[in-house]
Amino acid sequence: MTRKTGLVVVIGAGIGGLSAAIRLAAAGRRVAVLEQGAQVGGKMSQVVQDGYRWDTGPSVITMRPVFEELFAAAGRRLEEYLTLEPVEPLTRYFFPDGTRLDATRDLARMAEQIAALDARDVEGYLDFLEYAARLHRITGPVFVYNQPPTWRTFLGVSPADMMRVDPWLTMDQAIRRRVHSPHLRQLLGRFATYVGASPFQAPATLSVIAHVELTGGVWYPRGGIYQIATALARLATELGVEIHTRTPVIRILVEHGRATGVVTADGRTLAAASVLANVDVTTVYTQLLSPEIAPARREALRRRQTSCSGYVLLLGVEGEHPQLAHHNIFFNRDYRREFADIFQRGAPPRDPTVYVAITSKRDPTHAPPGCENWFVLVNAPPLGPAFDWEQQGAAYRALVLDTLARYGLDIRPRIRSEVALTPADLQRLTGAWRGALYGISSNQALNAFRRPHNRCPDVRGLYFAGGTTHPGGGVPMVTLSGKVAAELLLRDEHG
Numbered sequence: 001m002t003r004k005t006g007l008v009v010v011i012g013a014g015i016g017g018l019s020a021a022i023r024l025a026a027a028g029r030r031v032a033v034l035e036q037g038a039q040v041g042g043k044m045s046q047v048v049q050d051g052y053r054w055d056t057g058p059s060v061i062t063m064r065p066v067f068e069e070l071f072a073a074a075g076r077r078l079e080e081y082l083t084l085e086p087v088e089p090l091t092r093y094f095f096p097d098g099t100r101l102d103a104t105r106d107l108a109r110m111a112e113q114i115a116a117l118d119a120r121d122v123e124g125y126l127d128f129l130e131y132a133a134r135l136h137r138i139t140g141p142v143f144v145y146n147q148p149p150t151w152r153t154f155l156g157v158s159p160a161d162m163m164r165v166d167p168w169l170t171m172d173q174a175i176r177r178r179v180h181s182p183h184l185r186q187l188l189g190r191f192a193t194y195v196g197a198s199p200f201q202a203p204a205t206l207s208v209i210a211h212v213e214l215t216g217g218v219w220y221p222r223g224g225i226y227q228i229a230t231a232l233a234r235l236a237t238e239l240g241v242e243i244h245t246r247t248p249v250i251r252i253l254v255e256h257g258r259a260t261g262v263v264t265a266d267g268r269t270l271a272a273a274s275v276l277a278n279v280d281v282t283t284v285y286t287q288l289l290s291p292e293i294a295p296a297r298r299e300a301l302r303r304r305q306t307s308c309s310g311y312v313l314l315l316g317v318e319g320e321h322p323q324l325a326h327h328n329i330f331f332n333r334d335y336r337r338e339f340a341d342i343f344q345r346g347a348p349p350r351d352p353t354v355y356v357a358i359t360s361k362r363d364p365t366h367a368p369p370g371c372e373n374w375f376v377l378v379n380a381p382p383l384g385p386a387f388d389w390e391q392q393g394a395a396y397r398a399l400v401l402d403t404l405a406r407y408g409l410d411i412r413p414r415i416r417s418e419v420a421l422t423p424a425d426l427q428r429l430t431g432a433w434r435g436a437l438y439g440i441s442s443n444q445a446l447n448a449f450r451r452p453h454n455r456c457p458d459v460r461g462l463y464f465a466g467g468t469t470h471p472g473g474g475v476p477m478v479t480l481s482g483k484v485a486a487e488l489l490l491r492d493e494h495g
């Protein structure tokens with residue numbers, strides 16, 4: 001069998017792995033996806049229990065065109081597989097002083113709410129949206145939509161454009177220059193958390209995420225977010241991809257510097273022309289490659305600061321809460337302290353911002369009649385010595401529920417079903433290094449250049465797709481990551 005027609009083994013059926021598998025199969029490659037878990041989707045997962053259904057990972061889907069393009073690349077239309085409904089309001093924000101704001105794409109409605117906070121901020125908000133759109137235009141082609149950036153691509157950005165993206169400011173500083181209201185500053189800064197970063201450290205360029213959501217909108221796949229995973233698995237299977245669940249890979253075989261196959265936990269060896277790992281890159285280096293391969297890079301990866309993790313409570317709640325929307329945020333008083341707790345103390349926030357998503361508001365079948373399925377998420381540090389979830393998890397759960405009670409949502413006596421997912425569970429279930437949601441930290445300005453490349457620099461024929469490689473984490477980004485990795489693999493075959 002020649003290399004060109006040989007099997008491509010994809011390790012992991014996360015969204016990045018499925019996206020790559022679809023592209024490769026659409027290009028005529030034979031592809032097998034080996035997934036350690038019982039179901040596909042990786043961090044995009046679901047739990048069904050006691051009459052409730054919850055999505056356990058992503059809850060906010062943006063960048064609809066990225067998904068449309070993936071289906072189109074396989075000669076299909078997204079609408080044949082998924083019904084993506086626009087979500088309005090995008091998010092309902094609650095503040096400790098009783099202020100409430102519905103973020104919306106409707107500019108008139110947004111302006112009215114902002115004017116009630118600080119009349120000067122109506123102009124400031126529009127200016128911020130323009131700035132974020134400019135960031136998208138300038139940085140998108142460099143950092144998001146194409147192959148990994150090099151210093152050369154970066155130098156292709158004109159000096160004028162370079163200055164227009166505020167390269168030396170943090171996100172918080174860029175926001176402060178445009179809006180005055182502390183509420184609006186906190187709301188706009190929150191977009192840093194979409195890549196597991198702190199608005200007080202992350203570069204201003206990450207404000208591009210605000211553009212993607214506030215202008216591009218949020219989408220909900222009818223039936224639940226997990227429909228995206230099942231739709232991609234269906235499309236992959238139709239294209240001839242073999243998906244094997246409950247098949248952990250324990251070693252990537254390398255001969256003369258080239259990946260030649262994989263060994264599975266049950267002792268089988270599968271020969272491959274190329275291997276594409278959808279596993280956290282640090283986990284690949286520490287667990288799947290032989291220790292003799294690139295020890296210096298492995299150590300460097302292990303030492304890198306990672307993005308934050310999350311603490312999740314899936315709650316079946318008796319009663320309905322008309323004051324809540326599909327997506328809700330309950331902010332704290334001191335946002336700066338929240339990120340200092342996470343990134344400096346290495347412990348979950350003492351006064352957390354709490355996010356609650358309730359899909360049963362749209363899909364009543366996700367909870368029994370008169371009940372709701374709450375997905376509660378709090379930012380948490382990656383696993384480290386300062387906090388032990390096994391010992392301290394119960395007390396932290398109580399703190400999160402107390403926080404909601406302070407907002408008038410004392411659901412404690414009405415919890416009918418419950419599942420908790422800690423950063424340790426994320427590490428165990430998906431191979432995420434230290435349970436980090438988005439790989440290496442985006443808190444440093446130059447980290448977009450330090451992100452592991454989609455082509456392994458140490459082993460020929462080994463590629464990476466997923467949230468820890470270019471262009472980064474989040475469902476649309478890992479979908480793009482699968483595209484980038486598949487393109488590199490196909491290009492190398494022909495080269």
Ligand SMILES: Cc1cc2nc3c(=O)[nH]c(=O)nc-3n(C[C@H](O)[C@H](O)[C@H](O)COP(=O)(O)OP(=O)(O)OC[C@H]3O[C@@H](n4cnc5c(N)ncnc54)[C@H](O)[C@@H]3O)c2cc1C
Binds near residue numbers: 280312377478
């Ligand atoms: C709580 C939470 C909330 C989030 N919220 C959002 C959100 O609102 N919006 C958004 O866009 N994104 C969100 N994300 C991030 C998003 O879910 C991820 O960035 C994305 O799903 C990661 O995809 P991936 O391709 O990196 O693969 P992963 O999901 O990391 O999947 C990797 C797969 O590889 C498998 N695997 C690992 N090791 C092996 C092995 N040795 N052998 C075989 N298989 C293996 C794993 O089991 C897993 O299925 C959230 C994530 C979490 C956890």
